[in-house]
Amino acid sequence: MLSRIAESLYWLGRHVERADCTARILDTYLHLLPTGSWAADHQVIRSLVDSMGLAGDEEIEGSDSTKLIRMLVFDTERASSVSGALIAARDNARGVRDALPLEVWECLNVTWHGLRSRAATGGGPHSYLRWVSERCAIAAGLTDQVMSHDEGWHFLAVGRALERADMTIRLIAAADSQTGAVPPWRAMVSACGGWEPYVRTHGGSVGPRTSIEFALLDRHFPRSVLRCLTAAETSLAELEAAGATRARDPRRDPSSARRIVGRTRTGLDYRTGTDLTRDLPALLSTLQRTVASGHAAITSSFFRRGDEITWANFSAEGALV
Amino acid sequence: MADLFQDYPFGQAWDEMFSAPGVVRPAYESVHGALQAMTATDLKARADIMGRTFLDQGITFALGGVERPFPLDLIPRIVTNQEWRVVETGVPQRVRALEAFLADAYGAGRIFDDGVVPRRLVTTSPHFHREVAGMSEQDGARIVISGVDLIRDEKGEFRVLEDNVRVPSGVSYVLENRQAVSQVLSEAGEDQHIRSIAEYPGRLLAALRKVAPSNVGDPTVVVLTPGVYNSAYFEHTLLAREMGVELVEGRDLVCRGNRVFVRTTAGEMPVHVIYRRLDDEFMDPVQFRLDSMLGSPGLVNAARAGNLTIANAVGNGIADDKLVYTYVPDIIRYYLREEPILLNVDTYRLEEPEQLAYALEHLAELVIKPVDGSGGKGIVIGSQADAVTLSRVRQAILENPRGWIAQREIALSTVPTLIGDKMRPRHVDLRPFAVNDGNSVWVLPGGLTRVALPEGELVVNSSQGGGSKDTWVLAGPAEPTVEPLALQADSSEPASLPEFGSRSDQSQSQSQTQSRSQLQTQSQSGSQSQFQSQSQLQPNSGSAAGGDSAADDWHPSEASDLGMSATGAFFFDPPVTPEEPSDGLRHQQGQQQQAQPARTQEHLRRRPPDATATPGNASAAEGLTC
Numbered sequence A: 001m002l003s004r005i006a007e008s009l010y011w012l013g014r015h016v017e018r019a020d021c022t023a024r025i026l027d028t029y030l031h032l033l034p035t036g037s038w039a040a041d042h043q044v045i046r047s048l049v050d051s052m053g054l055a056g057d058e059e060i061e062g063s064d065s066t067k068l069i070r071m072l073v074f075d076t077e078r079a080s081s082v083s084g085a086l087i088a089a090r091d092n093a094r095g096v097r098d099a100l101p102l103e104v105w106e107c108l109n110v111t112w113h114g115l116r117s118r119a120a121t122g123g124g125p126h127s128y129l130r131w132v133s134e135r136c137a138i139a140a141g142l143t144d145q146v147m148s149h150d151e152g153w154h155f156l157a158v159g160r161a162l163e164r165a166d167m168t169i170r171l172i173a174a175a176d177s178q179t180g181a182v183p184p185w186r187a188m189v190s191a192c193g194g195w196e197p198y199v200r201t202h203g204g205s206v207g208p209r210t211s212i213e214f215a216l217l218d219r220h221f222p223r224s225v226l227r228c229l230t231a232a233e234t235s236l237a238e239l240e241a242a243g244a245t246r247a248r249d250p251r252r253d254p255s256s257a258r259r260i261v262g263r264t265r266t267g268l269d270y271r272t273g274t275d276l277t278r279d280l281p282a283l284l285s286t287l288q289r290t291v292a293s294g295h296a297a298i299t300s301s302f303f304r305r306g307d308e309i310t311w312a313n314f315s316a317e318g319a320l321v
Numbered sequence B: 001m002a003d004l005f006q007d008y009p010f011g012q013a014w015d016e017m018f019s020a021p022g023v024v025r026p027a028y029e030s031v032h033g034a035l036q037a038m039t040a041t042d043l044k045a046r047a048d049i050m051g052r053t054f055l056d057q058g059i060t061f062a063l064g065g066v067e068r069p070f071p072l073d074l075i076p077r078i079v080t081n082q083e084w085r086v087v088e089t090g091v092p093q094r095v096r097a098l099e100a101f102l103a104d105a106y107g108a109g110r111i112f113d114d115g116v117v118p119r120r121l122v123t124t125s126p127h128f129h130r131e132v133a134g135m136s137e138q139d140g141a142r143i144v145i146s147g148v149d150l151i152r153d154e155k156g157e158f159r160v161l162e163d164n165v166r167v168p169s170g171v172s173y174v175l176e177n178r179q180a181v182s183q184v185l186s187e188a189g190e191d192q193h194i195r196s197i198a199e200y201p202g203r204l205l206a207a208l209r210k211v212a213p214s215n216v217g218d219p220t221v222v223v224l225t226p227g228v229y230n231s232a233y234f235e236h237t238l239l240a241r242e243m244g245v246e247l248v249e250g251r252d253l254v255c256r257g258n259r260v261f262v263r264t265t266a267g268e269m270p271v272h273v274i275y276r277r278l279d280d281e282f283m284d285p286v287q288f289r290l291d292s293m294l295g296s297p298g299l300v301n302a303a304r305a306g307n308l309t310i311a312n313a314v315g316n317g318i319a320d321d322k323l324v325y326t327y328v329p330d331i332i333r334y335y336l337r338e339e340p341i342l343l344n345v346d347t348y349r350l351e352e353p354e355q356l357a358y359a360l361e362h363l364a365e366l367v368i369k370p371v372d373g374s375g376g377k378g379i380v381i382g383s384q385a386d387a388v389t390l391s392r393v394r395q396a397i398l399e400n401p402r403g404w405i406a407q408r409e410i411a412l413s414t415v416p417t418l419i420g421d422k423m424r425p426r427h428v429d430l431r432p433f434a435v436n437d438g439n440s441v442w443v444l445p446g447g448l449t450r451v452a453l454p455e456g457e458l459v460v461n462s463s464q465g466g467g468s469k470d471t472w473v474l475a476g477p478a479e480p481t482v483e484p485l486a487l488q489a490d491s492s493e494p495a496s497l498p499e500f501g502s503r504s505d506q507s508q509s510q511s512q513t514q515s516r517s518q519l520q521t522q523s524q525s526g527s528q529s530q531f532q533s534q535s536q537l538q539p540n541s542g543s544a545a546g547g548d549s550a551a552d553d554w555h556p557s558e559a560s561d562l563g564m565s566a567t568g569a570f571f572f573d574p575p576v577t578p579e580e581p582s583d584g585l586r587h588q589q590g591q592q593q594q595a596q597p598a599r600t601q602e603h604l605r606r607r608p609p610d611a612t613a614t615p616g617n618a619s620a621a622e623g624l625t626c
Helices: A004-033 A042-051 A065-074 A082-097 A102-119 A125-144 A153-178 A183-192 A195-202 A208-216 A226-241 A257-269 A273-278 A282-305 B026-036 B040-056 B079-104 B119-123 B171-184 B200-209 B233-244 B298-306 B328-336 B351-361 B388-397 B482-492 B497-501 B507-523 B528-548 B556-562 B585-590 B597-605 B609-613 B615-625
Strands: B018-020 B060-063 B066-069 B071-080 B145-147 B149-152 B158-162 B219-225 B246-248 B253-256 B258-264 B267-271 B273-276 B309-311 B348-349 B366-370 B403-407 B413-421 B422-431 B434-437 B442-443 B450-452 B466-474
Touching: A004 A082, A004 A125, A004 A153, A004 A183, A004 A282, A004 B119, A004 B258, A042 B040, A065 A082, A082 A102, A082 A125, A082 B040, A102 A125, A125 A153, A125 B026, A125 B060, A125 B258, A125 B442, A153 A183, A153 A226, A153 A282, A183 A195, A195 A257, A208 A226, A208 A257, A208 A273, A226 A257, A226 A282, A226 B328, A257 A282, A257 B233, A273 A282, B018 B422, B026 B071, B040 B066, B040 B071, B040 B171, B040 B413, B066 B615, B071 B079, B071 B422, B079 B158, B079 B434, B149 B413, B158 B273, B171 B233, B171 B450, B171 B466, B200 B233, B200 B434, B233 B246, B258 B298, B267 B528, B273 B351, B298 B309, B348 B351, B351 B388, B351 B556, B388 B403, B413 B450, B413 B466, B422 B609, B434 B615
Parallel strands: B071 B466, B219 B246, B219 B273, B273 B309
Antiparallel strands: B060 B066, B145 B434, B149 B158, B149 B422, B253 B258, B258 B267, B348 B403, B366 B403, B413 B422, B422 B450, B434 B442, B450 B466
């Protein structure tokens, strides 16, 4: 598989997942808030901005709710917005059209065509976000059901799993640091998309311990961090076995992305609920580091390219046509 | 109901559906009948569905950075078997002559010494590249893919408008148009036998593998694209996907020690054939434009060293120069000693004083074209131009006579096209695509019919707002399958025939004919993967006969990943490896059964049942079992 194609598929997985997660987070917060209380509730906006990893962005932090929605949902120029992520996903897909099944490409392309018309109908952010979730679900379903689960699919799956883990970790971190009008833990579990399974497991009472345990460790919920890291580890194992030009044992190779993810996954796997709450901030930052260094390891071992070519006489000849 | 064709105007041009007002040509009867049963609203609704599908699937071309669906008109353009015969023999003739011309022009230059074509004509061409002079590795297969633009004049005769032997595009629309039209207008073609075009990707891959460097047993083919911003990017992805090969960009390639590799997740893998879809000037910054990031430095040297085949070859631009075009009839006579089958459009060389004087005098009746233009740019149609334009053209011609040609204005043939809610005649041309594997030239039975949508417009290029039509080539009524291919073989592959002809064994020639007709029927039943596998046999036999020297250094399983498995070839035999020096697979069936029974039986067993069931092969099978 070409490195360029592998990289595009990886990012395709990440961007679709990012659009999906962002849409769900925004929809949750919109839904939980009584109408009109946005402007008053700075806490919620902070929590939202934090969970999307946008803390420190002055333009966003200083804006009111209408502007915020426009920037986070509809802004096509902004890569962190829902629309921006879908555009990025489609751009990546376009670059690897020959490696994607027609159905997956068509789904992303139709979504891309729909972005503008949907935003223009003025149906409000809720219906738009629901539509985005549906489109992402179709894309994910087609990827799993139509695409051959070959090397390319595993790259896509790794991207999706890492992005999903990243989102859930940030949601937990944001909830942990907030106290506000809206109960943060309930919002966190809903934003992960896990309210119903949570209630079935733990009953209707929402506390920090059970909700953190659920979002991090639940063995059945597909968006728990444990499940995400397991999925990433499985796909990375396949990938590293497929491209096994390196004879080293991946479990001992410090450059192996599988090792980075697998180590953290094992550490997480054998924790208990009480362990979790005791040093949550340290644990969360470990998890975030794992995702970041996993990404770096994948980039360097699969996507690295030769140095860009520079010509010694290029500048000497001045500007060439 | 019949009001679709109400007030259908007739002009000077040849109308392909009507021979006279109200008189439908036989080939169009079923289409005309189907349209009679429809209202304009029905037709419009179907056209809308089709447009939507194209947009959703991203079947677009980029114009000014905006992706647009390629406008497709529902009404097919039909070419009868008899009319097609001219194309099917004329195009290969032209390609063979241009092949010989290219080999000569970059080699010995006999044609210049003999005074048929002035040398200056080639050396002043902007597409003449001294960088590839003397490179003879690819002689005979420099023009692997060609698209000779044809038009039909007022009498319905096919004439050549121009040759495209560099990077002809548009074949993806041929494939997609057929699919779209058959989805929304299926009733129109029901009682006609339309020749299949689905075999194109398989044929192309087979040809590309066959023209690979001779020291490679199992060549790897890639398609090189300039990237997603290219106007024909959709086509590049389609071809790569349908051939089952990688679509690469320049930055995926690396040249080292005159060999070319592609960067993959498992390291660097060798590449042997590049079907490039970018212009010469951008291919290789070592030789051409220094600032091009689209190609890869070292490609030309790798080709010169015989480790890489670039298809089409670098430097082909001298053969489709519009001024060289005027010499093509002479070139055909010179190299092939044949009379040209397809006529040129009458053209004036403005370099020659008398012709220049005549052209300047009659500027308002002629079509003036820049010699190195493409995409319909810069064409001035005298009868439609105003005085200012004409005087500007006159000035331009006087400044640079080598830069322009003048042609007689021809009213291109017309085909009914849905305009608003009426059928109106619109001018069309035809670009048949031909694939040359070094031995024979195969013409895709179909082609891109481009239609100029504005009324009276003669320039059909898609970049000038043209649309397209599906092109149906009808199979002959009595002897539908065997004959056209046999004809093509006779006329165009004398080089490959002796191989079979020398073995005058009865059963051999019989099975030969059989496999041809079988190949034809398979493709017509629309079974693409089967056909591809079938066509796979050809390069195998070729490479086995030609190159059994150096072993391929690429891991076999990797190679089959990229090349073979995607074409469904695993039903058939693996590529003949250098350890098994032998004749082609076809010979094994008939001739080598005594010598190597076990292996031959193996081959037969792995064929699909219908292949072994045909009489020609059955005799071979009998010989084995008893």
